[in-house]
Amino acid sequence: MKILILGGTRFLGRFLAETALQKGHEVTLFNRGKSNPNLFPEAEKLTGDRDGQLEALKGRTWDAVIDTSGYLPWQVKDSAELLRDAAGHYTFISSASVYAELEEPGIDENHAVGQLAAEKVEELKGMDAAQAIGAHYGELKVLCEQEVERAFSERSLIIRPGLIVGPYDFTDRFNYWVNRMKKGGEVLAPGRRDKEVQFIDVRDLAEWIVKLVEDQETGTFNATGPEAKLTMEQFLEGCKSAVGSDAELVWVDEHFLLGHGVAGWSDMPLWIPDEENMAGFLTVDSGKALRAGLTFRPLSDTVRDTLAWEAARTVSERKAGLDPQKEKAVLEDWKERAL
Known part of the structure; x- marks a missing residue:
């Protein structure tokens, strides 16, 4: 497969790229070229920015996209709409932080998610990106999911991981x-x-996601362990x-x-x-992912x-x-x- 990874050089993106390459896929990485630019010399590298610099993606086609770097819905909207007719499948890496009403254990994919009023979204657009994400990370991820689903409809896959751990984990x-x-x-x-x-080991998560992409799986999955x-x-x-x-x-x-x-x-x-x-928050139900082949070391x-x-x-x-x-x-x- 020809796989485009938006990101691909930090933590989960790094292991997604590594796994896809090891499985023989043709991988293209799109990012700013600032984090670990020398990784994966065998992969094609396109330089750009989610914030209005997507020219390098135009006029190209891929079998699948894996979006590891989408945090702001207006930026995800731009990439998803640009790639709508250029890729057959779009995987968006979201987060279990999308969920609201966290009082009861056993949250599954149908649980209520956080909401932001349209006026608040417009306000966030005028803020520093890091501040906006820090203040409303989960709610913004919900809106990102919706932009992907609007553009790709039944060709979209949404992954909601819990805490991701393992080598190269920069969260400490x-x-x-x-x-x-x-x-x-x-x-x-x-x-x-x-x-x-x-929590989930980043390598288990990456291997499972690549398998879902190969199978053109769709829908929404919680993904945490053990x-x-x-x-x-x-x-x-x-x-x-x-x-x-x-x-x-x-x-x-x-x-x-x-x-x-x-x-x-x-x-x-x-x-x-x-x-x-x-x-x-730390009792998320990942049964659907387990039934779809997620395993843990x-x-x-x-x-x-x-x-x-x-x-x-x-x-x-x-x-x-x-x-x-x-x-x-x-x-x-x-x-x-x-x-």
Whole structure:
């Protein structure tokens, strides 16, 4: 197949391109040429920008498009309409963040999604793109999906992943726990041991998406894992085992953490306090994707491969994770309280 990837050099896009090339497809990458421009010398590379610089795409045809870089609906509209008659199939990488009303677990593809008024959309168009996306990421992804469906109708495939993890993950969320377990010692573990968590290895997601593209699959799919329920305790113990750590998990009460200014998700990745009433966020139903062939590698493989990649990184500032001094102080206060 001739596959056009919008993006294709960062994280999921990188693995989609790698997988498609390994399977013998003819791959074209369209991006600004700023991130990892030397990747995939065997692929055709077109330089442009989603923001009004799509000339390189004109006059060409592909069997399928995979859109990994669509965040603003007016930009997705431009690319989808331009490619409507130039490609047979359009895959849009959306997000499980599209869902609203997160109080109940088991959210499937028919669950209510976030909405933005037309007036708000017009207001966002005048804002800095990063600010607009940061403020309304999920709702904007919903509108992006709608633009793809309008242009490609029954030739569109919408993927709604949860947290994507593994090598080259620049969000530092999953990586925090891998690195922290490797360091060992007393590790602050947040809240309830039995709180459910979800994520998907980027390579499992990429391989499955390419297979769906090959099959010209259509419709909307949640895509997160693992297949069976995974608790925070099982996850942390799995990380500990995979890296061969002597770490000691110290479970700290939610109210105590919040009282000490420890934030869910940013300080403690994968943890959302119960009081936020978002039980549905990390309990998404991916049954439809499982029936369509989505599979998952063992957690230990993801942990070890992430750690191996981390060993080569030189990043000094992390985007997520608790500061070591703050962790130490909170643990000391917790132990004093228990005396």
